[in-house]
Amino acid sequence: MHDATNRGEAVQADANEATSVERERHEHRLMWALLGAFVVLAALVMGAWMLARAGIPANVGDPLEGEAKAEAIANNSPLTDYVHLTQNADFPRTDNIKKITIHHMAGDLTLEDVGDKFARRDSQVSSNYAIDSEGRVALYVEEANRAWTSNNRANDEEAVTIEVANDELYDDWHVSDAAFDKLVELCADICKRNGIERLEFSEDGSGNLNYHQMLDSSTECPGPYLIGKMGELASRVNEVLANG
Numbered sequence: 158m159h160d161a162t163n164r165g166e167a168v169q170a171d172a173n174e175a176t177s178v179e180r181e182r183h184e185h186r187l188m189w190a191l192l193g194a195f196v197v198l199a200a201l202v203m204g205a206w207m208l209a210r211a212g213i214p215a216n217v218g219d220p221l222e223g224e225a226k227a228e229a230i231a232n233n234s235p236l237t238d239y240v241h242l243t244q245n246a247d248f249p250r251t252d253n254i255k256k257i258t259i260h261h262m263a264g265d266l267t268l269e270d271v272g273d274k275f276a277r278r279d280s281q282v283s284s285n286y287a288i289d290s291e292g293r294v295a296l297y298v299e300e301a302n303r304a305w306t307s308n309n310r311a312n313d314e315e316a317v318t319i320e321v322a323n324d325e326l327y328d329d330w331h332v333s334d335a336a337f338d339k340l341v342e343l344c345a346d347i348c349k350r351n352g353i354e355r356l357e358f359s360e361d362g363s364g365n366l367n368y369h370q371m372l373d374s375s376t377e378c379p380g381p382y383l384i385g386k387m388g389e390l391a392s393r394v395n396e397v398l399a400n401g
């Protein structure tokens with residue numbers, strides 16, 4: 158009886174030990190499985206991040222100063238005063254530059270404010286250039302890349318897009334003479350550097366100068382004032398181009 162009890166306890170102890178070894182093994186397996194899953198997940202996240210960053214140039218993110226700014230301006234319009242390149246773009250554009258698309262800011266924003274807005278990934282918008290009411294020019298997406306401006310991918314693959322500040326809000330969406338004069342200069346410069354001999358504007362969209370609303374009927378952009386000046390813009394640019 159005594160012996161039997163002892164034996165019984167021994168068997169029970171062995172069984173307990175076996176269970177605890179088994180549990181330990183199970184915990185080890187679980188730990189390794191979790192670790193493995195973590196490594197795989199980390200690799201996936203890393204891969205996705207690298208894929209998202211792929212092709213985004215190093216000069217994109219913050220306002221540029223000094224040499225980096227000078228280099229960006231050298232590859233784009235020399236009329237540029239301010240450079241803040243955004244990741245909201247495709248690098249590089251897939252088409253050659255063949256046209257110019259005009260937009261307005263729907264506000265009298267500074268170039269810095271526009272740059273901050275375009276810098277936010279969730280804004281999902283950008284333009285190649287902007288002009289403020291004093292006639293200063295900003296570069297946000299280099300001409301080699303496609304800006305996200307016109308809600309029309311095919312257009313923006315072959316267009317340089319320009320946002321112009323409004324010095325009066327609503328109704329006519331007026332722009333200052335300084336901004337419009339600089340728009341003429343900037344368009345002429347873009348044409349010269351990209352081998353566009355003339356700018357043609359036509360309401361049917363057949364020309365190489367157009368505006369946002371022609372591509373997206375849901376917007377008022379760039380407003381009645383600039384829409385009314387498209388013909389004048391084309392003829393003033395052509396005058397500059399004809400005079401070399």
Ligand SMILES: [Zn+2]
Nearest residue numbers: 260261369378
């Ligand atoms: Zn627009």
